[in-house]
Amino acid sequence: xxxxxxxxxxxxxxxxxxxxxxxxxxxxxLTNGQCxxxxxxxxxxxxxxxxxxxLRWTNYLRPDLxxxxxxxxxxxxxxxxxxxxxxxxxxxxxRLPGRTDNEIKNHWNTHIKKKLIKMGIDPITHEPLNKSxxxxxxxxxxxxxxxxxxxxxxxxxxxxxxxLNQTQxxxxxxxxxxxxxxSENVTNNSPPPPTTENSSSVNDNQSNDPSLxxxxxxxxxxxxxxxxxxxxTPLELPYTYNCDQPCLSSNNVANTWEDxxxxxxxxxxxxxxxxxxxxxxxxEIMNTLDVLEMGNKE
DNA sequence: AAGCGGTTCAACCGCCCAGGC
DNA sequence: CGCCTGGGCGGTTGAACCGCT
Numbered sequence: 001x002x003x004x005x006x007x008x009x010x011x012x013x014x015x016x017x018x019x020x021x022x023x024x025x026x027x028x029x030l031t032n033g034q035c036x037x038x039x040x041x042x043x044x045x046x047x048x049x050x051x052x053x054x055l056r057w058t059n060y061l062r063p064d065l066x067x068x069x070x071x072x073x074x075x076x077x078x079x080x081x082x083x084x085x086x087x088x089x090x091x092x093x094x095r096l097p098g099r100t101d102n103e104i105k106n107h108w109n110t111h112i113k114k115k116l117i118k119m120g121i122d123p124i125t126h127e128p129l130n131k132s133x134x135x136x137x138x139x140x141x142x143x144x145x146x147x148x149x150x151x152x153x154x155x156x157x158x159x160x161x162x163x164l165n166q167t168q169x170x171x172x173x174x175x176x177x178x179x180x181x182x183s184e185n186v187t188n189n190s191p192p193p194p195t196t197e198n199s200s201s202v203n204d205n206q207s208n209d210p211s212l213x214x215x216x217x218x219x220x221x222x223x224x225x226x227x228x229x230x231x232x233t234p235l236e237l238p239y240t241y242n243c244d245q246p247c248l249s250s251n252n253v254a255n256t257w258e259d260x261x262x263x264x265x266x267x268x269x270x271x272x273x274x275x276x277x278x279x280x281x282x283x284e285i286m287n288t289l290d291v292l293e294m295g296n297k298e
Numbered sequence: 299a300a301g302c303g304g305t306t307c308a309a310c311c312g313c314c315c316a317g318g319c
Numbered sequence: 320c321g322c323c324t325g326g327g328c329g330g331t332t333g334a335a336c337c338g339c340t
Binding site for chain 1: 324325326327328329330333334335
Binding site for chain 2: 051052059103106
């Protein structure tokens with residue numbers, strides 16, 4: 001006997017979401033928060049599967065999502081993370097604020113995969129497609145290796161930075177085609193205050209030392225942070241959601257907090273009723289923004 | 299302008315796992 | 320301990336879009 005379907009298939013609408021449905025879902029989530037997804041369609045007046053509602057919200061409607069193509073730095077980070085984590089898109093996405101696993105997965109399959117193949121790199125193993133190109137001393141990180149290394153975050157013999165360097169150096173084209181995070185970018189990407197002792201000093205020592213970063217040279221503290229599966233706090237890329245501090249994205253384009261919540265500001269510009277959010281006044285919208293911002297800071 | 303093939307990405311599917319009972 | 324449910328995950332699909340002929 002098969003598993004019970006997540007919802008009654010009869011009368012459940014499938015396919016692309018309409019603006020009207022989006023409005024209803026946004027309305028409901030902003031009013032009630034994310035609760036039992038199975039109950040959401042009924043309560044929100046949607047003829048959709050609860051699962052579909054959750055997906056629509058998490059992958060498309062969430063106000064903290066960044067839209068548009070991944071930046072070079074994000075792309076590079078995805079490649080590095082994929083080399084170690086494999087197709088664990090949610091883990092990868094957890095390190096990229098404002099990006100969803102679905103988005104990253106799609107981007108990988110449609111863009112990055114092709115780029116890597118074009119460069120002669122196997123997108124699965126991250127090894128050169130032509131093995132003869134690989135020098136005996138060159139160590140490439142494969143997903144399998146990474147999973148074992150992830151179990152030994154704190155005492156791996158080869159530093160992550162070295163490994164990354166080797167990965168990078170094994171394929172010079174990679175460095176060229178994927179403008180690795182500049183030292184400035186990487187230092188700006190320093191993770192939030194680490195939970196482990198010692199690491200703060202590591203951070204302090206390295207944050208202003210460009211000599212430590214060539215190409216994609218990331219320090220151990222950062223990488224152990226990245227590999228800590230228990231900590232899903234997003235890596236702070238140069239995007240922040242601090243409304244007081246307009247900041248630079250990886251491509252040095254001013255990227256403000258407002259950019260990421262532009263849809264809510266559109267509500268202000270055009271009137272929330274235009275978005276079907278009649279039930280909210282401006283104060284409520286701003287409260288929502290506050291809550292969302294707090295969530296991102298945590 | 300129309301037809302065609304390739305590409306993109308939102309959405310779906312089915313499986314898995316954790317937690318509650 | 321086993322069953323049930325909710326939610327998360329990765330893989331896949333297909334409609335929409337785009338560029339070329």
